Amino acid sequence: MTTLQGERERLLSRLLRRLSSLAVLAYVPGVVFAVREGVPVITVTNTVAYAAILFVAFVPGIALQWKLATVVAGCTLVAAVLLFTVGPLGAGYVWLIAAIVIAAVFGGTRAILAASVVSAAILAGYAYALSQGLEGHGATGSTILVIGTSALVVAIVPASILRSLLNRLHQALDEQRVLGAKLREELAASVQVRRELQHTVALKDELLREVHHRVNNNMQLVLSLLEHEEHHDGRPEVLHARIRTLSAMNDLLFRDHDVLRADLDEIVAVVHGLVNASGPGRAELVSPSSGERMAGIDRSQRVVLPAQQAVPVGLYLHELIVGLTTHGAPVLIHSTANGGRPALNLRCAAGTSRAAVTQVVDTLSGGVCGMAVGDILQIEPLAPGTDVGAGVRLTTKR
Numbered sequence: 001m002t003t004l005q006g007e008r009e010r011l012l013s014r015l016l017r018r019l020s021s022l023a024v025l026a027y028v029p030g031v032v033f034a035v036r037e038g039v040p041v042i043t044v045t046n047t048v049a050y051a052a053i054l055f056v057a058f059v060p061g062i063a064l065q066w067k068l069a070t071v072v073a074g075c076t077l078v079a080a081v082l083l084f085t086v087g088p089l090g091a092g093y094v095w096l097i098a099a100i101v102i103a104a105v106f107g108g109t110r111a112i113l114a115a116s117v118v119s120a121a122i123l124a125g126y127a128y129a130l131s132q133g134l135e136g137h138g139a140t141g142s143t144i145l146v147i148g149t150s151a152l153v154v155a156i157v158p159a160s161i162l163r164s165l166l167n168r169l170h171q172a173l174d175e176q177r178v179l180g181a182k183l184r185e186e187l188a189a190s191v192q193v194r195r196e197l198q199h200t201v202a203l204k205d206e207l208l209r210e211v212h213h214r215v216n217n218n219m220q221l222v223l224s225l226l227e228h229e230e231h232h233d234g235r236p237e238v239l240h241a242r243i244r245t246l247s248a249m250n251d252l253l254f255r256d257h258d259v260l261r262a263d264l265d266e267i268v269a270v271v272h273g274l275v276n277a278s279g280p281g282r283a284e285l286v287s288p289s290s291g292e293r294m295a296g297i298d299r300s301q302r303v304v305l306p307a308q309q310a311v312p313v314g315l316y317l318h319e320l321i322v323g324l325t326t327h328g329a330p331v332l333i334h335s336t337a338n339g340g341r342p343a344l345n346l347r348c349a350a351g352t353s354r355a356a357v358t359q360v361v362d363t364l365s366g367g368v369c370g371m372a373v374g375d376i377l378q379i380e381p382l383a384p385g386t387d388v389g390a391g392v393r394l395t396t397k398r
Contacts, residue, residue, distance in 0.1 A: 009064045012106045016057035016067065045081040049074035068106045075099035076118050083126045087137035093147065096122065097155040104159030105166070112159050116152065123148035210307070241322070242315060245274055249314040253307050262310040264303040264342065264396070268333060271317045275325070283321050283331045303342045303396050305376075312372035317344075319369055320392065323360035324348050332388065338378075343395040345382065352389030357381055361392060 035043065052074055056067045075095045082090035096119040103111035126134075127141040127148070136144075248270050252262045268285070275283045305313060324331045324346060332347040348357060358381050364370040365379075373379075375397065382391040 008106050009067075012064065012067055012071075013057065016053055016071065042081055042085055045077055049078050064106070068103070068111065072099045072103050072107075072111070072115050075102065076115070076122060079119070080122045080126075083122065084129065084134070087135070088139045088144075088147070089137050093151045097151055100152075100155040100159050101162075104163045109163060112156070112163060116156055119152060119155070120148075123152070241274070241278060241318070245271065245315055245318040246311065248274055249311045252314075253310060261304050261306055264305060264313070264344075265335070267305070267310060267314045268317065268344065271314055271321065272333065274318060275321050278322075283325065283333060285333050309376045312369055313376060316364065316369040316373045316377070317394070319364050319367070320346065320360065320394075323364065324352075324357065324392070331391075336393075338393060338395040341395050341397075343393055345391060345393050347382070347385075347391035348389040350384070350387055350389050352384070354381055354383055354390040357390040357392060 052070050056062050056070045076099045079092045079095035079099065082095065083092035086092075100112060100115045100119060103115040123144060127144040130136045130139065130144060131141040139147075249262075249267070252266055252270055272283050272285055321331050321333075330349070334345055336343050336345050361379060361381065365374075378393075378395040378397055380393050380395075382393055384390045
């Protein structure tokens, strides 16, 4: 039910309740007049109409069209009885006009047409009855036709105008409702866009703060590397390699939308490429089950590290591989698990002693990168195997 239809039903119900109260003012005098004049049909008609109005006014659940039909029928019935009994001396014309106007306000075009046709039929029947000798109380068939036609015109023209205005109001309300729905949708979309923009701005702010933090940390790390090289008489190419590794780690962190995080296997792949770029064949990624060379480590051992852990892990892994390759053949790297935690095994060539590997690990432990990964990685030496030399196991702490 539309808003206008609901308002019509509420107004009609209110009108019926008021009419049921005010109708007493017309009902009682009408009954008194009918009794005094000896016209019982007026009493019966008024009583039936009044009872019908009381019924539709106070009984809940009656539809709008039935309430309207009851009121219009009651008005035309009273009008007919008054015309045929007391003629123009009664309020017959008034009730006919009221029936048409009420049909226009609470019904539609068909209700106006139905009320008008019934009113015209009543007037025509009354005029015919007068021509057949019915007491007219001063009225004739011709006067009834003139007065009745004028009454119908007076009722139908305003009713039609009122119906047109109500239809336009109904159309305007529908348009307003559609416009309101569109405005609500646009408002909801605007709110969503605003939230997304706020979220984006918040992410950008967070990213800028993190970038600022990372730049400061990287500068401190570079200064620490410089100081370390100055105190240990390092070679410039070693420092350059470390700076390149630091730059590669930062490129990895900002590679995609998941910024400031990197997979451990991606870190290994980047370091592997850097080590072999400075000396081909110094490190190889292998499968732990078959020993075959592969393009990457086992993805099932996926570990995601934040920026503050990814950079020192990358630098430490680079330093460790470079230190181990000075003792012989390429370092073999494969992923594994240690106590349910992802780990990396780095194996030197056969014949490499555990003491040599331990020396490299101890040397790195006193450096900048070694101290930085102390809370990230568990570092333990591996004894030589049948076909491989000693090595190192790096297990993530989580």
